[in-house]
Amino acid sequence: MKKFILPVVIALVLFIIPFFWLKPGFVDIGGDSGRLYFIDPLSLAQNLFQRRNFDGATTYAILPYYIFNYLILRITGSSTLTIGVDRGILLSVAFLSIYLIVKQLLTVNEKLNTRIVLAAITSGIVYITFITKLGWLAQLDTHNQIFLNPLIFYLLLRFCTTSNPLFGLGIVIISFIYSVNFSFTGMPQVASFYPLAILFLFIILRTVYNIAIPWKKLFVLLLLLIGVHSFHLVPIGASIISKDSVTHSYIFNEETILNSGVKYFEANHKDLGKISLELFQPSEWSKKTILILIIPMIMLLGFLKKPSKLLAILSVFFAMTFYLVSANITHIGINVYKHFFYLPGFMMFRSFQEKWYYVYSFFFALLFACSFYLLIKPWKRLTVIVVAVIVICSSLFRIYPFLRGDAIKAPLYQSNNVTSVLKIDPDLISTLSLIKTLHQDGKVIIFPLTFPYFQLFYGKEGGAYMGISVISDIAGRSDYPGFWRFGPYKQQITDAFIKNDINKLIQYFSLLNIRYIFYNSDDRIHTNFPSFPYEYPKEGIPSIKDKVSYDTLLQSLPIHKIYEKGFYSLYEIDKDLIQPLIYIQDDKIGSLTYKKISPVVYDIWVQMNDRKTPFVIIFSEPYQKSWTVDFQNEGDITKDHKMINNYANSWIIDPTNTTSSVIHGRIYLTFQKYFYIGGIISGVTLIVITVLLILYLVKKRYAKT
Incomplete structure (x- = not known):
């Protein structure tokens, strides 16, 4: 019990650290996929639940996570604290999971001792330093894999070695809450980690633990997982099968594979796949220091010290993932990797340095733990403690900027040093509340328009949001925040703006059922973002290049103002000019x-x-x-x-x-029938799991008496 106190304390410290990154009332919610669920998760859940169509099929899995964040928000009463809880879970559970995995692996043939505990703690810290590499600013929802990968692996390892159904139920419940990480959008991380991790698990069960693989129990667990995830697997499966869906085209269309997969890889693999960057990890912080050699040297010395089955197996998996994460080892290796893209679905790995990084860092941490333990095993206790402290301190020193919150304070892309940390303007919240009450007919166009489809707004006390549209996700209105959303009319509308042809604009607005204009008149979103996300096309559009030009444009449109508060205004286009839905x-x-x-x-x-x-x-x-x-x-x-x-x-x-x-x-x-079918299957499965859990606990209680 005493040996478990130190890792628990470290995990608690890691959980608390993110609470110091943001001042009360401030949030960090921008990014490619947005993190608006920290602001109003209930509205996002309601809007997503209603959007049961092809588009909703790819994002429907995040629904339980929205509800989970809503419960956390109700408990904390603050978006700032909710963000702290979310990030605290990422750091603390990631560390604790690696610690527990290493402890299990190293105690197969030996009793738990101080050296094993220190090796497990040190490897947990090494893993934490790894996950800072990809940054925190523009993280995707799927970054929950940072802690989910090792946590699910630990629970699966314990399920296979103990046959305790609680570990299996833990996998099912946790995966359900974080369903988005096991969905279509999280598929790159799922496909990169779990096949290799499960293969590794099966091998060590036979060679290290010398026990049979519990196939029947694993099959039951698989059925429960499929059942509980059917609410998003069934509709996305139907979407993939449907030949007129974007999802089907993304996976099977040869032209898409060539342009978005092979050519992207050819253009980027030299810059993104630098072997030294992966070998001398962890961390992208403090690269130019001799400290980067400590971890690789320990791994090398431990490997040479004493061979073992576990070390040999880990080395093979490390080498495999090292190749996949770098994709730049010999010309033959590059050509082989290029041909992988013609396998259906492999295009999801085009950003290979990110998609394979999770599984690479997992095996790196485990290989380090095994090597470190074999190296320090014959040493005196004091020497072991000193070396462990040196490794931990050197790793933490390298990521100290991350631990103090520098990652979230980095400037937004191509801005004039504008941070993403902001305090939401109450005027914006009031405007969104009004938009929710608008007449059911008519979509919203957002001024200023961006490229490709981001929305920008400033916080009450500085900082800015640059991410997905709040009009769509929070207010629940169909909108056009950027040029990409105009679809087949993108070029025509661009030309109309360039020519300042008001009549043409109104014609296209009518065809697209655009009835309202949301206008942000804050000049800072122009002056402090001189290029991205506004330069479209590259030479820009004079009629919408700045606040003055937008004001002029609005004066020439047949519109009337229906709301204004602070920087935010809402206009309605003459209803006689716009066709209804x-x-x-x-x-x-x-x-x-x-x-x-x-x-x-x-x-x-x-x-x-x-x-x-x-x-x-x-x-x-x-x-x-x-x-x-x-x-x-x-x-x-x-x-x-x-x-x-x-x-x-x-x-x-x-x-x-x-x-x-x-x-x-x-x-x-x-198509919504697939949502109903999947929802019924998931609901029945959750009821079955609840009944089984109750029966198990009752049986266990009576067994004791």
């Missing part, structure tokens, strides 16, 4: 009305007005084959479902097969 083509009398039930269900009513010829209903959402219109009790009046306006849905309606003066129908997405 659902309408009849060339209809002059407005004979179609509709009601939004959810983002995937709309009730519609059509005044027939003695129509005798077929007419077209247009639905201005991105075309998907699974959008369906059904006119109840009206017979077969719906004809072809086709794409119109280069992106929207349309149906031809034949009025000759009905005598009703008003026909009532429903537009809905048949």
